[in-house]
Amino acid sequence: AARMFLRLLSDVQWRAAHPKWRRMTSSQRSTSTTPEPHPVALPAQAQVVICGGGIMGTSVAYHLSKMGWKDIVLLEQGRLAAGTTRFCAGIVSTARPVSIELKMAHYSNKLYQQLEQETGVQTGYMKTGSISLAQTQDRLISLKRVASSLNVMGIPCEIISPKKVVQLHPLINIHDLVGAMYVPEDALVSSANVSLALATAASRNGVQIHERTSVSHVTVQNGRVTGVETDRGRIQCEYFVNCAGQWAYELGHSGEEPVHIPLHACEHFYLLTHPLKEPLSSSLPTVVDPDGRIYIRNWQGGILSGGFEKNPKPLFTEGRNQLEIQNLQEDWDHFGPLLSALLRRMPGLETLQIMQLVNCPESFTPDMRCIMGESPTARGYFVLAGMNSAGISYGGGAGKYLAEWMVNGYPSENVWPLDLKRFGTLQSSRTFLRHRVMEVMPLMCDLKVPRWDFQTGRQLRTSPLYDRLDAQGARWMEKHGFERVKYFVPPGKDLLDLDHSKTFYKPDWFDIVGSEVKCCKEAVCVIDMSSFTKFEISSTGDQALESLQYLFSNDLDVPVGHVVHTGMLNEKGGYENDCSIARLSKRSFFMISPTDQQVHCWAWLKKRLPDDSNLIMEDVTWKYTALNLIGPRAVDVLSELSYAPMTAEHFPSLFCKEMSVGYANGIRVMSITHTGEPGFVLYIPIEYALHVYNEVMNMGQKYGIRNAGYYALRSLRIEKFFAFWGQDLDAFTTPMECGREFQVKLEKGMQFLGQEALLEQKQNGVYKRFTMFILEDHDTDMDLWPWWGEPIFRNGRYVGKTTSSAYSYTLERHVCLGFVHHFDEKTGEELVVTTDFINQGEYEIDIAGQRFQAKAKLYPFSSLFTQRRRKDEVELSGYQRE
């Protein structure tokens, strides 16, 4: 009954606003479930059809119509804002660790604030502020990191003492607190009403809204959306936007060409109470107690409190209509631990009377980040879903970015961390999703320390050497479903206690990785890098070369057997991908990209390669095992195994040759290592993998060979100032901005994608510059370690953020990589960043509120590392990724 009450509450409010679109559907609206006639027929066609009338669908409609698209139809299977949006707790919080999420929340807050004025619909917006509590020092560190990011964004935020907490919220028990973060501008809204306000505004801008209309499937022809089939007929359209919330997965799978949207619902509970004797003020700050796994907001003089339990209850695994949302049961036993946490935090509430326990399912994604973007397989099929219970915080910003994406072809910010194409079919298994979201939901509250890994859904993709490496002490992490070695625990050394690795300080693998790095520098190491994405592109004539020359910035018309490092740039010159391409023959190329590029790069190329049956692109990732032999003795190992001279004269840097290794023939050997160290990568047909690995390890013994992992690789590449796509490089970074001009052939005799933008940058200068920082007064043993996302200060002023960091065992210092901007001191306008600007500053890096002096460098310490190598080789290898 109280649930009905909630519904009525918001209905009354939006009815008062008399939205124009209401007249288009039935005039007799009631809460009964009897079907009503649809007086307004669906249009036969529209430019855009949006499925889902929750906060996401209405936000997309709102923003699209604001940007000038008018021919939009929004379809809702039930009633507007009646799904998760209806039951959501309505907390708008900007305290988000991921920068793009923070930006979305910040924008949402600003949008909602003025929405009532804009639309006349009451949104219940109330700026209450929020207090995030820390029960432990580690939690306080993580809050301080968030506070640093908020501050440089210009969002007021402070770390406060427990005493100050009581002043802000008298009910809080502070005896177990070490501190808290206060964000005064965080807000509360009625989420259903925000959604209705957005719908009202969109409707005024011409968007047609049809309730009680469900989409059965989307039709796709020749890789393009052509229309949607609904229970009320077909609508032809160019664009389809799947904002179906927890049904997005199923809707994605309903068409002939499935669109994989990996999300899964979990039950989510929150408690509503009657008002206190002295009703709580509606301006009382929202309290988030992550160590207690709960949040508490004021609600009609009482409280609304929910949380993210350790043992979530996934649901709808078998699909929809197993259970109607409205019929979900309260489960007090399940809520018990959260209730304990609530009473521990606010003991004064013991006598407060319960109104209801609301069960409101939320959808979660495999990596705790939302899903937006265009399907890699169906053009015009856009998705915005999987909000991980932060839908109201992200709604405004996410809708804006998606609208920009549809209208302009790309959003105004780097949304790669949220891009649908970071996932593929492999994350779409129901079992995987069910298991993973059971880990993700508790993670909402768990402390996230550097280098944490998911524990569920593991060992899906593995190298054929997996067991062999595991037996030798490998510790694993996962990327795009692929198991990769972090480092090897030496025999005899005690198994590392996982808890000790979970620290913001020096981790316990420090010496282990140090010795792997040393071995790479002095002898030879083997790293299994099989996870990298590998494509082969070939043609009968010159089609392959011609197409690739247009799509890649470097000159690929090199002699057969050469390897080229090159960016795959967009129109603005930004990196869509960063890869190495080997010319196998006149007409065929072998392309190596980062692991998580498998879907994105494929879609990017498919979309742009000419539709020519004589031009063939094949994903051969699964066909090859890649062994990276790093170190000065790699030459000796390989030449002994192949009876072929491998010295620089015979096998120069950036060279590719098929040869025999041991008994195995046809091994593709490339003289690159992704680290700047000398060595080779062997691309081995998988059936030979074990043989070649055994041969290499046996032969390598006398040269001191050992296994190494990605942590060693990472330390090596960062001290060499090598940028990594997805971490340092993104679609908003050009080669000019990261010192990679040498990887661009502006005059290769033909046009290429991004060329104009680069030429312009070359002329006008760049507005940010990739810079390497060496921490000066940082004590590796005692101080907090940098991670990424730390603010960079130049002469005391914020100029940018770090994108990655690692300890350099050679320099015995921490190295951070990041971008330096030049903001005008008065206007904040972005100015050109010159070499002098970089070189003439005093720099500090802010790690969780503590600033460390740093030396900025635009070029790596070439002399320090490369006694044995010529300078031009160093520059040529100025490429990396992980």
Place this chain on the structure above:
Amino acid sequence: FYLTPPQVNSILKANEYSFKVPEFDGKNISSVLGFDSNQLPANAPIEDRRSAATCLQTRGMLLGVFDGHAGCACAQAVSERLFYYIAVSLLPHETLLEIENAVESGRALLPILQWHKHPNDYFSKEASKLYFNSLRTYWQELIDLNSGETTDVREALINAFKRLDNDISLEAQVGDPNSFLNYLVLRVAFSGATACVAHVDGVDLHIANTGDSRAMLGVQEEDGSWSAVNLSYDHNAQNEHEVARVKMEHPKSEEKSLVKQDRLLGLLMPFRAFGDVKFKWSIELQKRVIESGPDQLNDNEYTKFIPPNYHTPPYLTAEPEVIHHKLRPQDKFLVLATDGLWETMHRQDVARIVGEYLTGVHHQQPIAVGGYKVTLGQMHGLLTERRARISSVFEDQNAATHLIRHAVGNNEFGTVDHERLSKMLSLPEELARMYRDDITIIVVQFNSHVIGAY
């Protein structure tokens, strides 16, 4: 002095035993899935006994608990011998002949029972020959009596009980040249034991009960909740029918002295029992046997003591009351337990605790606030209590152990209180009997699929 949870567990689990009916061809075709049993002593040594065996020459499984008094000798003898008497009573004529011929010609005997014993459940080696001879006499009589009719389980049970008690009595009267055995048979006869035995064969469940142990069926209702059905009647002063029976069997003049302070002749709690010849033999017989018996017997004040108002023996019988029940799919388990359990727990709680344990589902009505006025504090208290109830389940791998944990450790809310459990288990021997009795429990789990298919 305080026992840690592992110490508590090691005490509780010392006597636990589990048996799973082996699967045949990947399927268990028996109506019994298996059973869990356990004992917790209060007396030193414990006076309770338990037995479980599969009948090999007929179908069916036998399970029983035996509560001894005035020592454990009688309970021990009954636990070793009764199932053989029952099995023999059930055997068809041909099988009896076959067995007799085998014994006669010194051939290997057909095995009659497969025992399921805890290592602590011992059989007397010294008396086995004596016991065997008595049993052989019984089956020889059965062969001679050959009625040609199929054996009725109810009758077989009653006959076996009575025959064994008779043999116990006779053996004591006749005595044995071996002085050890002579003393043993007298101790068996002068001590007593109740017996509660289940015979399960397909859907036919027979309970034969003598005394105040109890058999209870755990039934799962359609809504998933648990209820208890009694399958035995206690033979004690609380049972009107039993009191009436005793009064019927003796002259009106004894009416007042028969049951005093809820005890038979003011002395004995159970109204039916094995042994206890002091309540069965004439005074003359008792005196003669004691005088000719060994000195230890003569020195024993209890055995020499003749019950007051002892006019028309026998006052006591071992004849069981037999209840037959056709198993239904909703009958999930059977609990056989000595009165040590039933003194502390209501059968309804027993049904719920075992039911939830066996199904692993804690069917607690979900809490719904509805229109009630409930505060956060009240709800919190309620949830904490419910959690405690559930968490106690996971410590035990044996349903009988789990029941004992509750029987001994339950607080006023019906949840296991570790402190209480620790105190009860660390009582010194001499005090333990004042706070609790020996507890013996067998929990038999039924195979609903098989039962449903009948």
